[in-house]
Amino acid sequence: MSSPLSTSEFRGNLMNDTEARLIRCFSAVFPQLSNQEIGLASMENLEAWDSSAAFTLDIVIEEEFNIQFGPNVLEKFVSFRSILDYLKGLPS
Numbered sequence: 561m562s563s564p565l566s567t568s569e570f571r572g573n574l575m576n577d578t579e580a581r582l583i584r585c586f587s588a589v590f591p592q593l594s595n596q597e598i599g600l601a602s603m604e605n606l607e608a609w610d611s612s613a614a615f616t617l618d619i620v621i622e623e624e625f626n627i628q629f630g631p632n633v634l635e636k637f638v639s640f641r642s643i644l645d646y647l648k649g650l651p652s
Contacts, residue, residue, distance in 0.1 A: 578647050585620045586640060589613055602639035621647075 586598040590608055593601065603609045609617075618637070622628055625647065629637075637643050 579644055581624055582621065582640070582644055582647060585617065585624050588620050589617045598640055600640070602641075604638070625650075 583595055583598050586593065586601065587595075590598070590601070590606070590613070592608070593606075601609065603614070614634075614637070618629060618634060621643065627650070633646065636646065
């Protein structure tokens with residue numbers, strides 16, 4: 561019988577799951593990127609991240625996480641990290 565997860569282990573697994581799911585979303589929109597490149601991706605350093613890709617990415621993330629972003633939130637989504645930080649801050 562395995563021991564129950566501590567709170568920090570549970571949060572770590574939850575955050576790793578969130579990150580893995582977000583990587584899958586980015587992979588669907590930017591299939592040419594490796595997981596490492598996805599982790600560093602931003603609108604500034606990824607030419608393919610244009611307005612059309614941003615729209616598609618938003619839809620893919622909303623579907624994956626069963627959430628809906630408001631327009632004020634979308635303006636802040638300028639990198640993989642900014643989106644991940646936002647998702648980690650959502651109530652579970």
